[in-house]
Amino acid sequence: MIEFSSVEYRHPNGVLALRNIDLKIRKGEVLAIVGENGAGKTTLIKHTNGLLKPSKGKVTAFDMDTNDESVANLSRKIGIIFQNPDHQIFSESVENEVKFALKNFGFKEEAISERLEWALNFFDLERYRTTSPMLLSGGEKKRLCIASVLAWDPDVVVMDEPTVGQDFIQKERLIKIIQMLVSKGKTVVIVSHDIEFIWPLQPRVIVMCGGKIIADNKAGKIFQERELLNKARIVKPQLQELSEKIHGESSGAFSNIYDAKQWVISKLKSD
Amino acid sequence: MQWIAQGFIFRRITSPFHQLDPRVKLLVSIELFTLSLLVGSLPEVIIALSGIFAIASISKILRRISRTLTYTLFFAIIIFSINILVGYPLMDAFVIAVRFLAIVGSTSIFFLTTPPDELELVMKWFRLPRDIVFAFVTAVRFVPVLMMDALQIMDAQKSRGLELQKGNIFSRFRRFIPILIPLIVDAVLRSGDLAEAMEARAYGAVKKPTSLYQLEIGVWGKVATILSITLIVPLAYLFLFLM
Amino acid sequence: MECEYISTLHIERGMVPEERKSNNGLIISFEDRTYSYLNCKEPAIQNINLAISPGEIILIAGPSGCGKSTLLRSINGLIPHMYPGNSSGKVSIDGSSVDETSITEIAKKVGFVFQNPENQIFMFSVERDVAFGLENLGLYHEKIREQVDWAIQLLNIEKLVNRAPHELSDGQKQKVALAGVLAMKPRILILDEPTSLLDPFTALELVEIIKKINQNLGVTILIVEHRLDLLINAATRIICMSKGKILFDGEPRKVLTEKKLPRIGIGIPTITRLHRILNEEKPVFGKIPLSADELATNLKLILK
Numbered sequence: 072m073i074e075f076s077s078v079e080y081r082h083p084n085g086v087l088a089l090r091n092i093d094l095k096i097r098k099g100e101v102l103a104i105v106g107e108n109g110a111g112k113t114t115l116i117k118h119t120n121g122l123l124k125p126s127k128g129k130v131t132a133f134d135m136d137t138n139d140e141s142v143a144n145l146s147r148k149i150g151i152i153f154q155n156p157d158h159q160i161f162s163e164s165v166e167n168e169v170k171f172a173l174k175n176f177g178f179k180e181e182a183i184s185e186r187l188e189w190a191l192n193f194f195d196l197e198r199y200r201t202t203s204p205m206l207l208s209g210g211e212k213k214r215l216c217i218a219s220v221l222a223w224d225p226d227v228v229v230m231d232e233p234t235v236g237q238d239f240i241q242k243e244r245l246i247k248i249i250q251m252l253v254s255k256g257k258t259v260v261i262v263s264h265d266i267e268f269i270w271p272l273q274p275r276v277i278v279m280c281g282g283k284i285i286a287d288n289k290a291g292k293i294f295q296e297r298e299l300l301n302k303a304r305i306v307k308p309q310l311q312e313l314s315e316k317i318h319g320e321s322s323g324a325f326s327n328i329y330d331a332k333q334w335v336i337s338k339l340k341s342d
Numbered sequence: 343m344q345w346i347a348q349g350f351i352f353r354r355i356t357s358p359f360h361q362l363d364p365r366v367k368l369l370v371s372i373e374l375f376t377l378s379l380l381v382g383s384l385p386e387v388i389i390a391l392s393g394i395f396a397i398a399s400i401s402k403i404l405r406r407i408s409r410t411l412t413y414t415l416f417f418a419i420i421i422f423s424i425n426i427l428v429g430y431p432l433m434d435a436f437v438i439a440v441r442f443l444a445i446v447g448s449t450s451i452f453f454l455t456t457p458p459d460e461l462e463l464v465m466k467w468f469r470l471p472r473d474i475v476f477a478f479v480t481a482v483r484f485v486p487v488l489m490m491d492a493l494q495i496m497d498a499q500k501s502r503g504l505e506l507q508k509g510n511i512f513s514r515f516r517r518f519i520p521i522l523i524p525l526i527v528d529a530v531l532r533s534g535d536l537a538e539a540m541e542a543r544a545y546g547a548v549k550k551p552t553s554l555y556q557l558e559i560g561v562w563g564k565v566a567t568i569l570s571i572t573l574i575v576p577l578a579y580l581f582l583f584l585m
Numbered sequence: 586m587e588c589e590y591i592s593t594l595h596i597e598r599g600m601v602p603e604e605r606k607s608n609n610g611l612i613i614s615f616e617d618r619t620y621s622y623l624n625c626k627e628p629a630i631q632n633i634n635l636a637i638s639p640g641e642i643i644l645i646a647g648p649s650g651c652g653k654s655t656l657l658r659s660i661n662g663l664i665p666h667m668y669p670g671n672s673s674g675k676v677s678i679d680g681s682s683v684d685e686t687s688i689t690e691i692a693k694k695v696g697f698v699f700q701n702p703e704n705q706i707f708m709f710s711v712e713r714d715v716a717f718g719l720e721n722l723g724l725y726h727e728k729i730r731e732q733v734d735w736a737i738q739l740l741n742i743e744k745l746v747n748r749a750p751h752e753l754s755d756g757q758k759q760k761v762a763l764a765g766v767l768a769m770k771p772r773i774l775i776l777d778e779p780t781s782l783l784d785p786f787t788a789l790e791l792v793e794i795i796k797k798i799n800q801n802l803g804v805t806i807l808i809v810e811h812r813l814d815l816l817i818n819a820a821t822r823i824i825c826m827s828k829g830k831i832l833f834d835g836e837p838r839k840v841l842t843e844k845k846l847p848r849i850g851i852g853i854p855t856i857t858r859l860h861r862i863l864n865e866e867k868p869v870f871g872k873i874p875l876s877a878d879e880l881a882t883n884l885k886l887i888l889k
Contacts, residue, residue: 107787108754109754117497120501122500122501142501142505143505146501146502147503150501151501153494153497153501157524157531158524159498159502160524160527161520161523172502172503175502209649220501236811237649238811238851239847239850240648241649242852265785265812267854304785305784305786306785306789309854309856310855310859313856313877316882316885317885328855329862332859332862332866335863335884338888339887339888354747457709476707479707479708480707483707483708483750535699535704535705536705537667538658538697538699539705539707540707541663541667542692542696543692543718543766543769544688544769545721547721547722548722551720551721552726553716553720554713554720554726554730556726
């Protein structure tokens with residue numbers, strides 16, 4: 072669906088931000104991009120909808136070369152939700168904030184109201200319909216931003232650090248939203264350094280370091296490799312630590328606490 | 343856009359001229375400025391300009407100053423054409439236009455070689471009120487930050503289908519609203535944070551805050567001061583009365 | 586009640602702050618404090634009673650909008666001095682009432698590191714910024730130099746002294762912000778979600794620094810953080826807030842046993858959650874673990 076072939080990106084100030092990126096993002100998968108601050112994660116995702124164009128190499132999305140397409144055309148298929156809600160909220164009401172993109176993309180009047188109803192309902196924003204979005208709490212603003220992107224039903228949803236500044240309840244909601252997207256066959260790309268958040272999703276993981284992709288594998292495999300993680304300055308998920316302490320290094324971990332519980336209980340019974 | 347943001351960011355360079363006391367740099371800049379004002383003929387213009395370029399090359403800012411002057415050239419050409427139209431002789435119009443370049447060049451020397459924190463010390467030395475000095479410092483400090491914010495906002499809105507390049511001038515202006523509003527909100531939020539952080543670090547505790555650095559002219563500063571004055575005074579005299 | 590009586594008595598006698606210090610050895614005390622912002626009917630914090638002794642590391646947790654920030658700002662005097670509102674009850678720092686002490690006076694005792702480091706760096710070089718608070722206090726040049734160098738050494742940022750803010754990474758910015766606050770040698774250090782913008786490695790580094798400051802300098806530390814797992818091992822005490830009230834307050838292990846936590850929006854570490862569902866199945870898994878290590882040791886013992 073989205074393909075990077077030997078992509079290099081150089082900032083206008085001369086810094087090389089991406090080196091030799093080869094990547095295929097497949098339909099229906101959950102892809103997590105991890106790595107320390109400044110590793111090039113955000114620069115990478117900005118290439119998916121053409122916000123940035125590669126200095127060398129090529130990015131194609133839905134058979135379109137991002138060099139030849141407008142950001143608007145690409146965004147219709149690939150919705151990016153940025154980290155800071157305050158960087159996009161501008162309307163006088165929640166309703167108009169959701170409508171903004173729908174109008175930009177030229178949706179018909181009936182389609183707009185239909186999509187709007189769905190988004191407000193699904194994201195539990197119905198009661199704020201006419202409220203100014205600036206008055207919402209941090210968590211509600213985040214939900215509004217997600218709603219305003221999912222409203223146009225993009226095929227790929229990209230989230231940049233969705234958990235930053237979000238409390239436990241919001242994170243639980245985010246997990247539900249991602250699961251809903253997966254069940255609808257959408258592709259989800261998450262940039263995050265919140266390992267405990269992405270672990271239960273058991274995604275495909277890309278590890279970035281110094282503008283390069285240094286590993287690309289299933290979460291279960293990536294988080295076994297201590298050296299790799301140290302290089303990318305990432306910590307292990309707690310369940311991985313736990314299973315290593317019990318079974319020794321480089322063993323597979325429980326994918327969630329319920330699996331772990333099953334294992335412990337069955338072990339307890341067999342003893 | 344990103345390129346413009348880069349232009350606002352001060353670059354720390356080390357050169358003999360950069361290391362001088364900021365007051366000396368200001369003096370040299372003012373001297374060159376005065377000289378440029380007094381210019382009236384071609385040889386004088388050449389002397390003034392070569393002075394400016396000499397200092398620029400010592401300070402390793404030749405490329406940056408040339409870039410500034412290239413932009414200024416546009417205005418210089420306008421000045422030149424107006425003077426010709428009004429009926430000045432060709433040579434006089436030329437000198438007046440180049441004098442404008444020299445004036446801009448002499449002022450940029452100070453601003454291109456003096457980091458904002460040294461500028462702050464100079465402002466304090468002139469006994470400007472603390473609040474004004476601090477407002478200036480904060481403004482300069484946050485220009486690049488807000489520029490980066492503007493870029494992020496543009497990215498977010500473009501990703502929601504906003505097309506900035508479309509339509510006529512009026513509709514283009516309207517398209518900037520989704521960028522301007524978050525930018526203003528962002529600036530307001532930042533200033534709120536700043537106000538809190540200032541209070542938490544005892545801003546305004548005493549009437550006359552002290553400073554970690556103290557201005558010190560130093561041996562080279564004295565040498566540069568004396569040298570520049572002994573050069574400029576006779577030159578100015580020459581420009582005014584003899585040439 | 587006794588505390589209140591003693592301190593009002595001292596104020597009436599007009600004693601100098603030094604002599605008022607003996608506030609039962611407490612460095613921070615809240616006595617039935619309620620505060621609401623102007624134009625806000627609902628109080629942001631309600632009937633807060635809190636006694637904090639010198640040298641504690643306290644983790645404050647709660648969902649967004651629970652009053653954590655208001656609580657912190659009530660300690661360093663931003664509330665009520667910068668945000669006047671309706672308040673009752675009393676907050677004292679080191680025995681003197683926050684309401685009656687100016688913010689600048691409190692700033693000498695209470696250091697505050699805010700969430701976004703970008704918005705608390707004022708100057709163009711790291712060194713100048715670390716000196717900012719000291720310059721404001723009007724200290725002598727030599728004294729400023731001494732304390733700036735001390736703070737810079739403490740945080741190991743000697744290499745950064747001449748850098749400008751835009752030449753720093755987020756983690757470095759947060760260290761610079763911390764150095765600027767520590768240079769004023771506060772007795773209390775408050776951190777409002779200091780790691781939210783940092784990657785986990787850098788966040789852990791910051792936690793280590795905070796621990797060091799607490800152990801070596803005896804600074805009392807209050808820290809707000811969504812990610813409990815990061816600090817659970819460092820904290821001596823956890824305070825959980827919800828809707829402007831303190832619901833739980835005690836040692837980490839004790840607070841983590843509270844069943845209500847997830848319901849009020851406080852996420853507990855994965856490992857603690859696992860322990861909880863295991864104990865629900867069969868209550869044989871011992872005390873609450875604070876790390877994967879602890880749970881593994883426990884499990885090994887039980888499963889052997």
